[in-house]
Amino acid sequence: MRLPRPLGISGPSLWLPAGRQSVAEAVAAGLLDQDTADELGLQGLPVAELAPPEMAVEAGRSALRAAGLDARAVGLVLHAWIHYQGHDLWSPAHFIADRLGAEDAVPVGVQQVCNGGAAAVELAAARLFVEPGLGHALVTTADAFADPGFDRWSGDYGIAYGDGATALVLHHLPDGANGRSADLVLHSLSTVAVPRLERMHRGDDPFSPAARSLGPRVDIRRTKKAYLRAEGLEAFTGASARALRTAVESCLADAGLRATGDTPLRYVVAPRLGRKTVDLAYAPLLTKLTGAELLRPGADTGHLGAGDTAATLADLRTHGTLATGEYALIVSAGAGFTWSCLLVSGA
Known part of the structure; x- marks a missing residue:
């Protein structure tokens, strides 16, 4: 995607829960064998107690704070995920926008599995150029891979799944601005x-x-x-x-x-x-x-x-x-x- 001009990324944030399970603990518990652990090359995985949309709100707050942006300046909230978000027929993107105070934003869910975060950035970029008055776009992601529905250590080949959330603000760069206008x-x-x-x-x-x-x-x-x-x-x-x-x-x-x-x-x-x-x-x-x-x-x-x-x-x-x-x-x-x-x- 050739951008007409570069865009700014401000406040990219990673929110991780305090809970963790080390590889040694997982091996001792029989959740994976030592050979698989060696192939993964991990120290451990973050394990959440919060639901994914709640984590996304925390990441979103961090991103807005780091960007120095009021949530009311956000015109678009894109939320991407791959696993269950806590309710059966429901929009987590609207929950995130509401909890952040992005009351004028249009919330949209993005489902492109593990590539969803990148897809959301691409969609946000396109929207910013076709709708100049949009303001700022907030992109969030969040997932939790809890038992009993998901085996974070051995449910896939060559991948172990950690809980956490991310957020970033995508926006136009001001013309002729002095100083740092984005991260x-x-x-x-x-x-x-x-x-x-x-x-x-x-x-x-x-x-x-x-x-x-x-x-x-x-x-x-x-x-x-x-x-x-x-x-x-x-x-x-x-x-x-x-x-x-x-x-x-x-x-x-x-x-x-x-x-x-x-x-x-x-x-x-x-x-x-x-x-x-x-x-x-x-x-x-x-x-x-x-x-x-x-x-x-x-x-x-x-x-x-x-x-x-x-x-x-x-x-x-x-x-x-x-x-x-x-x-x-x-x-x-x-x-x-x-x-x-x-x-x-x-x-």
Whole structure:
């Protein structure tokens, strides 16, 4: 997505609960074996007591406070998630907007599974350009992967799921402003989808009348096994590599950069997946395409559902990772499958 001009990202925030379960505790409890723990490469996972929308409100408050913005200046609230939000037929985005005091905002829920956070940023960017009077867009994500419905440690291959929420404010940069007008600058976005891979998360399961009708827990391993039996691993890895390459090259090209070792990127940032998954599916291609230093966030959070992208943006702000004019390419992926890239720089 070629932006007519860069946008500002202010107050990107990551809200994590105080509760945690270490890898050692999980292994001792029989929730995963030591070999799997080593492949994940995690220290532990955050474990929440709050419902996801309540966590999103906390993250939203942090983002608005860090951005120095009154909630009444928000014209759009986009909320993304992948797992149950606490009620059966209900809009968490409206709850978040109401609790934050964004009384003039239009709340919208975004369902693109783990790529939902990146998709929400892309939708917000498009809306800002077609509706100049919109003001500011607030993007939130939140997920909790609690028993009995979800096995956060062993319900998937190569991924462990942590609870938490994120938020950021997306807005136009003022013309001719002096001083710091944003925490980060968004230069371009790209999204590539391969819809034929949707079976990875459907498998051979029949359509059912209600959630978890086929079993008491979300079982991603079952559906992936069924896909691999029918299609083979190479069908997925080949399509994934092609889509990832296209997403990277398109994002850089839309910002006037090239996907070569000469690209002026300081960092390229992988999704918050297990260490072995990143090593196999992301690290070789991203390093070859960009020549940038690969960052592997998430050792202390695990995969945050729809929140990986915003969590990385929050890390960049909190740690002051990017100096003014330095670039980072943030990679996101989600079931379906969809891959997104965001190119940002220090403000």
